[in-house]
Amino acid sequence: MSSTEPIRTYFEGLDFVATVDAADRLLRAATVVVVADRIVAVGDRAQVRATLPPRPGDVVRDGSRLGMVPGFIDTHVHLSETLSRAAFPDNLNTRAWVFHWAKPFYAHVSDADESVSVSLGAAELLRSGTTCFLDMGAQNDPGITARAAAATGIRGITGRHAADRKPDQIPAGWSPEMIDHHFFPDARTALDVLGQAVRDWNGYAEGRIRCWVNIEGKEPCSLELHVGARQLAEELGVGTTYHLASSRQEAEVSQRHHGMWPISRIHQHGGLGANLVLAHAVAVRDHEVGLLARTGTSVAFCPSSSIKLAKGAAAIGKYPEMLDAGVTVGLGTDGVAAAGNLNLMRQIHLMAGLFKDARVDENLGGARRALRMATIDGARALGWDDEIGSIEAGKKADFVLFALDHHEWVPFHDPVQALVWSSSPASIAETWVDGRAVFATGRVAAIDEVALRAEARERAATIVSRAGLRAADVPVTTSLYD
Incomplete structure (x- = not known):
């Protein structure tokens, strides 16, 4: 692979992909390919490999215990x-x-x-x-x-x-x-x-x-x-x-x-x-x-x-x-x-x-x-449906991967019902935006959340105190603009 060619990331054998496209397709044992910030292929593994075979240096991931939905x-x-x-x-x-x-x-x-x-x-x-x-x-x-x-x-x-x-x-x-x-x-x-x-x-x-x-x-x-x-x-x-x-x-x-x-x-x-x-x-x-x-x-x-x-x-x-x-x-x-x-x-x-x-x-x-x-x-x-909102070739690589070994997903039959009625963020494995895993391995990659949370606690307490919101006489009804 030429050094100028972008690396492809293959998610192969995904347990399910809820595309939320116009046909509302729900794909099983599917492959999704990402290049840079875009999804370039979505479909059956054999079909995707026939048209877009992996090259040396590309990343191929096992998706057999993962489910994908749009961000x-x-x-x-x-x-x-x-x-x-x-x-x-x-x-x-x-x-x-x-x-x-x-x-x-x-x-x-x-x-x-x-x-x-x-x-x-x-x-x-x-x-x-x-x-x-x-x-x-x-x-x-x-x-x-x-x-x-x-x-x-x-x-x-x-x-x-x-x-x-x-x-x-x-x-x-x-x-x-x-x-x-x-x-x-x-x-x-x-x-x-x-x-x-x-x-x-x-x-x-x-x-x-x-x-x-x-x-x-x-x-x-x-x-x-x-x-x-x-x-x-x-x-x-x-x-x-x-x-x-x-x-x-x-x-x-x-x-x-x-x-x-x-x-x-x-x-x-x-x-x-x-x-x-x-x-x-x-x-x-x-x-x-x-x-x-x-x-x-x-x-x-x-x-x-x-x-x-x-x-x-x-x-x-x-x-x-x-x-x-x-x-x-x-x-x-x-x-x-x-x-x-x-x-x-x-x-x-x-x-x-x-x-x-x-x-x-x-x-x-x-x-x-x-x-x-x-x-x-x-x-x-938001006027952004030309680029986001569904899993389709040509759209931005904004999606969520769910860990299907998590207890919320064991067992399940209909993935969309399991997603809505059974799961929570606790079973999210990764969140991708613009072709990058911005949340993975239990952390938001770009920030120090531990330090951020400590600072947030201090600032929140100070704001409440400055605003006087602990006072018992703060109204719980209003006549403003009546």
């Missing part, structure tokens, strides 16, 4: 929030959680804190099989998130968090620095800064890190900022994401102030579109499902945070109807304070069964549908 894609996460795990009460609804707990915490997250938070979160994602994320946006400079995430080897999208409507009464714990940084005087000023963030960071790390025009959404953002963010993103050739219709309480506030629920209001002003990912979209009326479908707007459903914050997904959520209408719905973890974890496999498990149980209908959800939401549908929501 999971987290369509809504807050990497700047990772130091807030289990720091807030679990009897908060979404609005009280945001205004009286999360924002005071964010207000005391320094640049250095955020870098540690992103690194820690990215490591948890990789350990859980997530190879790509859509981050809501940095609390500080988006370059912090871009650099820290890129250093772990993960793929993802970030932005700069922004809003333009301060509440009439500033809650305790909101620092002047946070207010000045986060709340812009008007939508135009915010959009100018957000556009510059895209120009500075989109395409970082040889394209692994992208940057979007991300805003907070909901009550802290004006209508002009909601609509303008999507328009600016379209001009720049990127996407945008924000929280909307995240709870019934938010929808009721919108109804009182504007005479309609949030999605209808945004649509009335031309704000929906194919480059927009709505985070949560729990409070959605039947006719609004059609609006999402017709405009090509995508949704990121976060089951764990809905359950923890009582958003109401099981009670009022229209996710089965969205899927039936052709809306692209991906899965997200949200942040660790909202959901408790960055484990997308938990979200897959919940999505597969939540609506079966809530509606007493065994045909809703299911393992294959949930797996597609976490892979190819997530890639489609």
Whole structure:
């Protein structure tokens, strides 16, 4: 083999490959070949060897006790929030959680804190099989998130968090620095800064890190900022994401102030579109499902945070109807304070069964549908399905290998059912991104996780103390923006 020819890595005799391609093929005793950052062949061992025989120097691995699936894609996460795990009460609804707990915490997250938070979160994602994320946006400079995430080897999208409507009464714990940084005087000023963030960071790390025009959404953002963010993103050739219709309480506030629920209001002003990912979209009326479908707007459903914050997904959520209408719905973890974890496999498990149980209908959800939401549908929501989301020749080598000797897999028959209903990140052997094993042999290769965790514990305790979040008088309800 010439020294200029790249080494091929052959995964031969894989017990199964869940391709999640258009035909949803499930291959047994399959071979997958990787060259540099791409998958170049997928199929039967004999056929692959006939067309692409290994050369001296190529790597040939025995896959007989391994299963392969596409890397999971987290369509809504807050990497700047990772130091807030289990720091807030679990009897908060979404609005009280945001205004009286999360924002005071964010207000005391320094640049250095955020870098540690992103690194820690990215490591948890990789350990859980997530190879790509859509981050809501940095609390500080988006370059912090871009650099820290890129250093772990993960793929993802970030932005700069922004809003333009301060509440009439500033809650305790909101620092002047946070207010000045986060709340812009008007939508135009915010959009100018957000556009510059895209120009500075989109395409970082040889394209692994992208940057979007991300805003907070909901009550802290004006209508002009909601609509303008999507328009600016379209001009720049990127996407945008924000929280909307995240709870019934938010929808009721919108109804009182504007005479309609949030999605209808945004649509009335031309704000929906194919480059927009709505985070949560729990409070959605039947006719609004059609609006999402017709405009090509995508949704990121976060089951764990809905359950923890009582958003109401099981009670009022229209996710089965969205899927039936052709809306692209991906899965997200949200942040660790909202959901408790960055484990997308938990979200897959919940999505597969939540609506079966809530509606007493065994045909809703299911393992294959949930797996597609976490892979190819997530890639489609992020506008990245041309390169990631399935195991196919020509796509990026982003995938997860499961160790099938692990007790979670012994014995099993249907691999996809075993993946969704039986397994967890405990049986993940390796996570590959861009043709490299970024998690293997029990560790994230690029970082010192032991030192990182020690630093994270210290920084988290300091932030909680600075923010005053141990005080008994921190509100658990809110009237802000009412």
